Amino acid sequence: MECPLQLPTLLTPKKTKRVLVAMSGGVDSSVTAALLKRQGYEVIGVTFRLWAGNEGQEHAKACCGIDSVEDARRVAQLLGIPHYVLNLTDAFARTVVADFINEYASGRTPNPCVRCNEFIKYRLFLRKALELDADYIATGHYARIVKNGRYRLLKALDAQKDQSYVLYMLTQPVLARTLLPLGDYRKVETRALARQWGLPVAAKPDSQEICFVDGDDYREFLRRQRPDLVRPGPIVTEDGEIVGTHIGVAFYTVGQRRGLGVTSRDGEPWYVVRIDAATNTLVVGKRASLQVRAAVVDAVNWVGGEPPAAPMRAHVRHRYRAPDALAWVEPLHQQRVRVVWDEPQWAVTPGQIAVFYDAVTGEEVLGGGTIVATTNQAP
Numbered sequence: 001m002e003c004p005l006q007l008p009t010l011l012t013p014k015k016t017k018r019v020l021v022a023m024s025g026g027v028d029s030s031v032t033a034a035l036l037k038r039q040g041y042e043v044i045g046v047t048f049r050l051w052a053g054n055e056g057q058e059h060a061k062a063c064c065g066i067d068s069v070e071d072a073r074r075v076a077q078l079l080g081i082p083h084y085v086l087n088l089t090d091a092f093a094r095t096v097v098a099d100f101i102n103e104y105a106s107g108r109t110p111n112p113c114v115r116c117n118e119f120i121k122y123r124l125f126l127r128k129a130l131e132l133d134a135d136y137i138a139t140g141h142y143a144r145i146v147k148n149g150r151y152r153l154l155k156a157l158d159a160q161k162d163q164s165y166v167l168y169m170l171t172q173p174v175l176a177r178t179l180l181p182l183g184d185y186r187k188v189e190t191r192a193l194a195r196q197w198g199l200p201v202a203a204k205p206d207s208q209e210i211c212f213v214d215g216d217d218y219r220e221f222l223r224r225q226r227p228d229l230v231r232p233g234p235i236v237t238e239d240g241e242i243v244g245t246h247i248g249v250a251f252y253t254v255g256q257r258r259g260l261g262v263t264s265r266d267g268e269p270w271y272v273v274r275i276d277a278a279t280n281t282l283v284v285g286k287r288a289s290l291q292v293r294a295a296v297v298d299a300v301n302w303v304g305g306e307p308p309a310a311p312m313r314a315h316v317r318h319r320y321r322a323p324d325a326l327a328w329v330e331p332l333h334q335q336r337v338r339v340v341w342d343e344p345q346w347a348v349t350p351g352q353i354a355v356f357y358d359a360v361t362g363e364e365v366l367g368g369g370t371i372v373a374t375t376n377q378a379p
Contacts, residue, residue: 025068028140107275108351144183168368255347300369
């Protein structure tokens with residue numbers, strides 16, 4: 001598909017605050033653009049072209065695919081705002097997709113939405129916005145930004161839609177240039193506004209799949225992208241007994257029970273409890289073996305800018321849909337911390353993100369990073 005418009009290198013002089021809105025073609029980003037237009041901003045809609053696949057064919061239904069570009073264009077036309085398509089396919093492949101493949105190849109379970117926010121939305125998109133003399137960028141994420149001496153990132157009012165977890169990487173300079181108007185709305189209110197304003201995407205379902213994985217089958221995607229990842233190896237118990245053969249460590253995740261092809265002598269199910277990519281070994285155990293007391297978290301970003309000088313209490317979430325749980329967060333060195341939960345957490349997985357919320361209210365994002373190691377023993 002040819003981009004209908006290319007983002008220009010220069011815009012006309014602005015008369016009011018200018019904001020570039022990342023418009024995915026969904027209801028959230030569409031209402032975001034409409035709200036900001038009503039608040040008096042000069043709104044410019046931008047849709048990303050992110051993935052064309054091996055054969056250059058985009059997934060029509062995927063986020064930022066062909067249909068999404070057209071939906072965003074229709075909404076922009078209705079709102080009377082300019083709309084452009086920003087081609088970021090090369091950058092997306094080098095960062096988000098490459099990280100996705102490499103993490104699975106290393107026996108870890110990635111979160112591509114987090115990496116897209118980190119590399120694409122809040123880095124490349126913001127850079128392009130500043131080149132165009134924009135004051136802000138805006139997205140349809142459900143989270144809140146408030147300023148109280150410094151910028152603070154808070155959970156959304158709608159607890160069911162809160163997306164603060166995937167925004168832990170935002171820094172003070174980025175927060176200063178970011179608008180998140182949906183943080184003060186509930187999803188039902190967002191859809192009601194879309195209907196009230198006659199937006200053509202008011203009833204459009206939320207996107208649930210990974211935008212670059214056709215059919216949401218990540219294993220088939222890995223097979224196509226990296227056929228060498230199909231590399232059979234042993235499935236062993238925690239005692240070292242070989243009980244089966246796997247097809248390649250990239251195709252499994254910690255906590256997985258289905259599709260292992262092995263059964264225990266007592267009939268209890270096996271779970272993947274550890275993945276050793278260096279030896280191409282899958283380690284299985286009983287459900288109790290997935291109870292984790294501590295984890296090492298690397299590449300930590302502190303939203304306030306400075307790491308704590310001493311261990312601190314925090315609510316920590318180790319997976320997007322996991323509940324927050326009280327823990328100690330202990331600085332180790334540079335951008336690395338150790339998290340020690342008060343109570344064991346199930347299936348804490350290397351490659352996933354641990355996000356730290358304040359211990360008092362559990363509302364403010366303090367920071368977060370990538371889980372690199374776990375243990376079921378408290379240090």
